Amino acid sequence: MRLDDEAESQNVEDRRGGGFGGGGGFGLPVGGRTIGIGTVIVALAASYFFGIDPSLIFQGASVIQGQPQQQQQAPQQHRAPATDQLTVFTRKVLGNTERTWEHIFETDLNRRYAPPTLVLFSGSTPTACGTGQSAMGPFYCPGDQKVYIDLGFYNELRQRFGAGGDFAQAYVIAHEIGHHVQNLLGVSAKVDAARRRMSEAQANQLSVRLELQADCLAGVWAATAQKANQQLLEPGDVEEGLKTAAAIGDDRLQRQAQGYVVPEAFTHGTSEQRVRWLRQGLTTGDIRKCDTFAARQL
Incomplete structure (x- = not known):
């Protein structure tokens, strides 16, 4: 990606080195009982990429649909913005x-x-959805x-899943921004309400559609941004993104973690599905083409 001329966001809060690190570990207590190590590994694998709090998976809910908890918020950190390459890239x-989303909202959604x-x-940090930990992955x-x-x-x-590259990293951010778009449009609230009336397996299926839509929205961002700046994406960038989507499918993560696949436990979609919906957004650049909830085949 060519980001030399891109302005950095000012909406970044840097809590690293602010005294919030530490904590974490296995044996998560849920409802007065302790989850076994095998279940923990499966939950971590399923939520590790573009993930959610694994403890909420055990409860049959995700951070995306979770109810805000009363949590002490981190005090504002007053320090000069970090200038290392990865932080600047992220901003x-x-x-x-x-x-890009300002443009899409204004022109397509009014x-x-x-x-x-x-x-x-780094380590852990308080959030309105509970304590966030590094092991959860981005959320x-x-x-x-x-x-x-x-x-x-x-x-x-990069090291564990061979899915590196700058566009792969951008896709991570764009997927989570996709969840923010869903929240602004009221999609997340509707999914939350529907999940409460469903069995755990049915709720998981709904979560898959939510996650695949976030993949598609990440693709819409990239396509729209590229249209505005033809130099943004470089040869191989799209392939990086699709490779990353394939690496983080529920089926692949479950197989790596436990040697077999449990489809009813999927919460993010298979490798094939994640690639398909990311490509849908990339090729159409149209938010209206990301309606995973109306799709007969994911």
Whole structure:
């Protein structure tokens, strides 16, 4: 990606080194009982990429649909913005998503886009959806309209799953921004209400449609941004994104974690589905083509 001329977002909160690190570990207590290590591994694998709090998976809910919890918020950090390459890259990608979604909301939806805040943290951090931890992977909390990410996640993405590259990293951010778009449009609230009337397996199926729509919205962002700036995407960028989508399908993650696949436990979609919907957004650039809830075949 060529981001040299892109303005950096100012909606970034850097909590790294702010005293919020530490904590975490296996043996998550849920409802007065302790989850076994095998279940923990499966939940972590299923939620690790573009993920959600694994403890909420055990409860049959995701952070995307979770109810905001009363949580002590981190105090504002007053420090000079970090200038390392990855942090600057993240701020530039976020800035591009802001300008792109402002355009889409205005021209296609006749609405005003309210950008989220992106929180950089390490270890753990308080959120309106509970305590966020690095092991969860990046996630979006609708309660405070913030995207949370530990940039060390990108090393895991590259080293463990062979899904590296700048556009792969941008796709991570764009997917979470897709959840913010869903929240602004009321999609997340409708899914939350519907999930409460369903069995766990049915609710998981609905979560898959929500996640695949976020993949499609990430593709819409990239296509629209490329239309505005023909130099943004470089040869191989799209392939990086599709490779990453394939690497983080529920079926692949489950097979790697436990050696077999449990389709009724899917919450994000298969590798094939994630690739298909990311490509749908990339090729059409049309938010109206991302209606995964009306699709007969995912």
